[in-house]
Amino acid sequence: MILQHPALYTDLYELTMAQGYFLSGKHEQQANFDYFFRKLPFSGGYVIFAGLSDLLELIESYSFTDDELHYLREQGFREDFLEYLKTFKFQGSIYSVKEGEVVFANEPIVRVEGNILETQLLETILLNTLNFESLIATKASRIVQACNGRPVLDFGLRRAQGLGGLQASKAAVIGGAKGTSNVMAGHLYGTPVSGTMAHSWIQSFEDELTAFRTYARFYPDNSILLVDTYDTLNSGLPNAIKVAKELESEGHKLKAIRLDSGDLAYLARKSRNMLDQAGLDYVQIAASNQLDEHVIKSLMDQNAPIDLFGVGTKLVTAYDDPALDGVYKLSSVNEKPSIKISDNEEKITLPGSKKIIRFHNEDGSFNSDGILLDDESNVDEIFHPYISHQSRKVKEFEARELLHKVVDGGKISANIPAAEESAEYAQKRLSELNQEHKRFDNPHIYKVGLSKQLLKLKEQLIENHRSNESFINR
Structure with a gap:
């Protein structure tokens, strides 16, 4: 209600x-x-x-x-x-x-x-x-259409117009989103909830690897590691691969890495190659950062190996046509x-x-x-x-x-x-x-x-x- x-x-x-x-x-x-x-x-x-x-x-x-x-x-x-x-x-x-x-x-x-x-x-x-x-719901359906079968999650609550974020999360699901970061929407509407981590988690530790290891220890079967806090390809990805191998040795699997800045198509291809060469072909790549149907369509046209999209501001505010x-x-x-x-x-x-x-x-x-x-x-x-x-x-x-x-x-x-x-x-x-x-x-x-x-x-x-x-x- x-x-x-x-x-x-x-x-x-x-x-x-x-x-x-x-x-x-x-x-x-x-x-x-x-x-x-x-x-x-x-x-x-x-x-x-x-x-x-x-x-x-x-x-x-x-x-x-x-x-x-x-x-x-x-x-x-x-x-x-x-x-x-x-x-x-x-x-x-x-x-x-x-x-x-x-x-x-x-x-x-x-x-x-x-x-x-x-x-x-x-x-x-x-x-x-x-x-x-x-x-x-219409905006969400357009974004889902652009993703060509790859799941979309609503990450927009923090950018929504006040309590309208609750209705926005529900409407996003009606339009085709597979889940939301909005916990109250999950509670009220039964919508699957999903979330990863913020850069602040990583910054709060003495180094990135320790941050990843700690998070993975608490969530060994549901970890999505944010790899762009310092240097995506030279720090974030190598550290994520180390943690993924450590999880494997303990009988668990890293779920995904998340890209939240930079050239997403380029970084996704590089990340996919590095993960595959490490024998981690099961690790998915999630992308966020000011996405909408037009950006996602461009990524799809470039064959970017992205498995999951987290869409926030431009979804829940209907950014380009807000009424x-x-x-x-x-x-x-x-x-x-x-x-x-x-x-x-x-x-x-x-x-x-x-x-x-x-x-x-x-x-x-x-x-x-x-x-x-x-x-x-x-x-x-x-x-x-x-x-x-x-x-x-x-x-x-x-x-x-x-x-x-x-x-x-x-x-x-x-x-x-x-x-x-x-x-x-x-x-x-x-x-x-x-x-x-x-x-x-x-x-x-x-x-x-x-x-x-x-x-x-x-x-x-x-x-x-x-x-x-x-x-x-x-």
């Missing part, structure tokens, strides 16, 4: 609007909100959806304590509204794609239904949780479709209650996604969201619905998956996404279209607003 009491983990305007709904008598109106993001991060071709399991746990414990109500009273909130919040629990329903699903821009991947007050109150915590974890622009927009009130209009066509929202259909090729790979009104079925064609004369025939493809009810009447109605379970699902789904959508440079755009009925509804509501000279929300 990230927060035991999450109700005040929100923006003030959520509470002021909630009080406004209550005081105006609108709070029992029924509403639908959609969660989606407008732009794919990292100039990539997909997003790994993550954070759902944490969000469901937060919603389950979403209530206001006496101390929190007292604080809101001090902020000027009305007593009748605070009395309402005293027994508040989310009683609505939530539909979502599975955690670990591969998703794309402008798809309503979560739908929240309920009265307008309760659905409004969830906005900030939903965005905070899903945006961040989906971003980190997913997920939004939470109203799509209907009292079953009447609602739309937000903008001069920027890409910011015009999709009205009504909707679902996502994924169309599959004969080999099981993804072909395209359709966004349909919830009561539609058996569509034959989907249309470009902004260029209506562009369409795609989908009748011959197998269709599978992506949204599933995960909260029903305020009660969690779906299994909350463990991180490893979501990770397995993500890897399966990524294997069904064609390679051209996964490349780092200029990935092919995955086709997402609207049903004819949804497109007509959108156009009709836009025309109604224009003909009535309604205020255009920018």
Whole structure:
């Protein structure tokens, strides 16, 4: 559990609007909100959806304590509204794609239904949780892809943004990391934990060899020796080889050496040669030091003999694209479709209650996604969201619905998956996404279209607003 009491983990305007709904008598109106993001991060071709399991746990414990109500009273909130919040629990329903699903821009991947007050109150915590974890899971999946089957460990806690490091470690596993240095993440989520040593360990001894020997004595079957404190090839490697031979004589094996600076491709090749010549071909080489998918891809292209990657800062901070622009927009009130209009066509929202259909090729790979009104079925064609004369025939493809009810009447109605379970699902789904959508440079755009009925509804509501000279929300 990230927060035991999450109700005040929100923006003030959520509470002021909630009080406004209550005081105006609108709070029992029924509403639908959609969660989606407008732009794919990292100039990539997909997003790994993550954070759902944490969000469901937060919603389950979403209530206001006496101390929190007292604080809101001090902020000027009305007593009748605070009395309402005293027994508040989310009683609505939530539909979502599975955690670990591969998703794309402008798809309503979560739908929240309920009265307008309760659905409004969830906005900030939903965005905070899903945006961040989906971003980190996506970054991790790109790094894992670059490693070409070699394991990745999350080493990022010390560089993470505060307690967000906990969510980052979990999301990294959903994206494909095989373990983490984050002990609390291991404790809470069952994630395998891993760690080696720091340069300070070696510096604290009178010499490097003594430092290695001491560490190996305490951890004879799980030692990874950091070899770059003084001189990687002339000191670190020779001393590591000595300790490895001493471990062999005692019936143990050195697990790995770690490179944390310098030209990693060059040092890895030299280290591999020295280890192999010493008969230590089983000793692996781990690498760290400001790695990301682009650096790792370069190392792989150079055939660097690295067996394991520890990735920190650029993973848990999503260093090159540090925010997913997920939004939470109203799509209907009292079953009447609602739309937000903008001069920027890409910011015009999709009205009504909707679902996502994924169309599959004969080999099981993804072909395209359709966004349909919830009561539609058996569509034959989907249309470009902004260029209506562009369409795609989908009748011959197998269709599978992506949204599933995960909260029903305020009660969690779906299994909350463990991180490893979501990770397995993500890897399966990524294997069904064609390679051209996964490349780092200029990935092919995955086709997402609207049903004819949804497109007509959108156009009709836009025309109604224009003909009535309604205020255009920018």
